Amino acid sequence: QKEVEQDPGPLSVPEGAIVSLNCTYSNSAFQYFMWYRQYSRKGPELLMYTYSSGNKEDGRFTAQVDKSSKYISLFIRDSQPSDSATYLCAMSWVNSGGSNYKLTFGKGTLLTVNP
């Protein structure tokens, strides 16, 4: 079982739809959870970041973490054509020595929002 699983899609929705993107993970030590957005032919850019269970909201975006189920989600409300991109979840952890510098990404979900 891979450490981080993410449905690659593709996902196609009409403008204004609510989008739900999800990742599951197997490493219970993960404590930092991020969502990156990657436009075509560009490098990823950070969208949301959380390190605790629960919800975090930023405008039309909500990140949700459920550590008990090892499941994270990104919700996009009122989706726009400009949201069309690949969304990557990423996660990491700090070991008992206080150092771990690996970041593990999901494979990414390609989202298209149609006008």
Next chain:
Amino acid sequence: EAQVTQNPRYLITVTGKKLTVTCSQNMNHEYMSWYRQDPGLGLRQIYYSMNVEVTDKGDVPEGYKVSRKEKRNFPLILESPSPNQTSLYFCASSLTGIWDEQFFGPGTRLTVL
């Protein structure tokens, strides 16, 4: 402008011909890393560096070398490239570590024939 730059952006080479992809950041970041992105496999970490002269392996380090002699630069070296290293490569940097926002470069598309 705060940024991570990579050069070259596109490279076609032949098997066995040593090459270096440069990465530079102007944000005084301590942490830098290299990733490769392949269809169906996503982004995978090759090497990372916590600071000058401190580097460590990521998940897919075979066939790659790195060095960190200056804080701003983190070159990726392929001593003897092979076709399975054909990929899209990204350099990233962050202030102190993986818990900070990673700033990615624009990517280098490498083809090894």
